[in-house]
Amino acid sequence: MKIAFLPEGKAFTIYTEVFDLSDLGTLSHRRASHVEPTKKGVWQADLSPVGGPLLGPYTKRSEALAAERIWLEAHLMEVWVKNQIQRF
Numbered sequence: 376m377k378i379a380f381l382p383e384g385k386a387f388t389i390y391t392e393v394f395d396l397s398d399l400g401t402l403s404h405r406r407a408s409h410v411e412p413t414k415k416g417v418w419q420a421d422l423s424p425v426g427g428p429l430l431g432p433y434t435k436r437s438e439a440l441a442a443e444r445i446w447l448e449a450h451l452m453e454v455w456v457k458n459q460i461q462r463f
Contacts, residue, residue, distance in 0.1 A: 425454045
């Protein structure tokens with residue numbers, strides 16, 4: 376699990392249940408992607424909610440979820456900065 380801590384004390388991470396994140400303080404959740412099957416029966420990870428690509432197709436949902444996590448972890452700070460700019 377990667378957690379980015381910012382100078383003002385905020386933290387940004389990909390949600391998991393590895394440990395209780397509420398120990399860090401008040402939580403705010405936002406969907407980063409949608410992993411869904413297509414009409415052809417394959418899986419895609421749509422990362423457009425955070426300005427990312429459409430990943431896939433994958434034959435298994437678990438493959439799409441793994442690709443989603445890899446992309447999000449690789450782009451964690453980029454996604455955070457993009458989302459902060461869009462709030463203003």
